[in-house]
Amino acid sequence: MSLNINSLVIHGGIDGDERTGAVNVPIYQTSTFKQDGIGKNRGWEYSRTGNPTRAALEKLVADLEQGEYGLAFASGLAAITTVLALFKSGDKIIVSDNIYGGTFRVLDKVFKNFGIEYESVNTSDAELVASRLTDEVKAVYIESPANPLLTITDIAEVSGIAHGKGKLVIVDNTFLTPYLQRPLTLGADIVLHSGTKYLGGHSDVVSGFAIVNDAKIADRLYFLQNAMGGVLGPQDSYLMIRGIKTLGVRMDRHVKNAQQVAEWLESNEAVAKVYYPGLKTAEGYEVNRKQADAAGAMISFELKADYDARRFFEELHLITLAESLGGVESLVCHPASMTHAAIPKEIRDAVGITDGLIRLSVGIEDVRDIISDLDQAILRARI
């Protein structure tokens, strides 16, 4: 029976425990498994290679992304690192010019040392992407909406162009989750997640995922997952399964709150600029509407010059200043000094990640409380 996503989040993957009838997948807190004889195991050998709790979660995220194969990792960056290990010295990867700071850092400070090059390109411009697909380029790496400026890339268009030249397309789908956008159905080859964010949803687990359809890429990724070892443990796998059960209801509220907050910010005269792809005035509004079911709940904005952004952060009461996003609680951060500090200032300024930029992860609290906290902090930040 094929289920809709609001049922899949609860019943997808491996539903419960066949042996005992337990409604929840048990936590198999074990590192190894008894073998009945040499070469005779019961499907499990060692928990780096495979663990039943992790396997249930892996199948679940694959089902949600409408993919064949899912792999769970100890963090989003462990998933990203394992996927980047598909490439070899001399290969080049085209990446969106505003991406998660940690992704930029691992490309720039780690993989470059192994001879894997990258080039930052505005992937919203499909013609520009097409012009950069030289022979050494093996993949295009996209975030849409991108972190932190929420720029939108047309995933189907870029996938068409990239596939025409034999390149892979990798999409980090952390900001929208499969509840709102399914990149594999738009043509992407590999979907990545920081499960730490909306999938987990409660700011209590660090995890990451890769999901693919192609059996050959999946085989290589399973090999790398075991060979490199950045796997998710059974306790955290259980917490992820538990978090994902409420993904639908959480995302519905996140999106509803974010739309109201974005519209409120846009009409506030203290605010110079609002970035949210759900605003009709946003550059990527139409493309996002075409490829996603909603615009998510991440908003970035800048206050006008006569407001002190530093003061604004200090005056917030309900909204917490912290790294991360996607939890039930509203969080705010200063990308230039926090999540994107690894990106050199010249690049940050050129892309628009200014020192005055504020990034807001809209939680699922009562939206009136979120707006009144923003309102009083903005008033107090006036110079």
Ligand SMILES: *Cc1c(COP(=O)(O)O)cnc(C)c1O
């Ligand atoms: C947080 C994040 C990551 C990294 O994930 P971790 O779980 O922190 O390792 C990657 N991509 C995006 C878009 C993120 O927000």
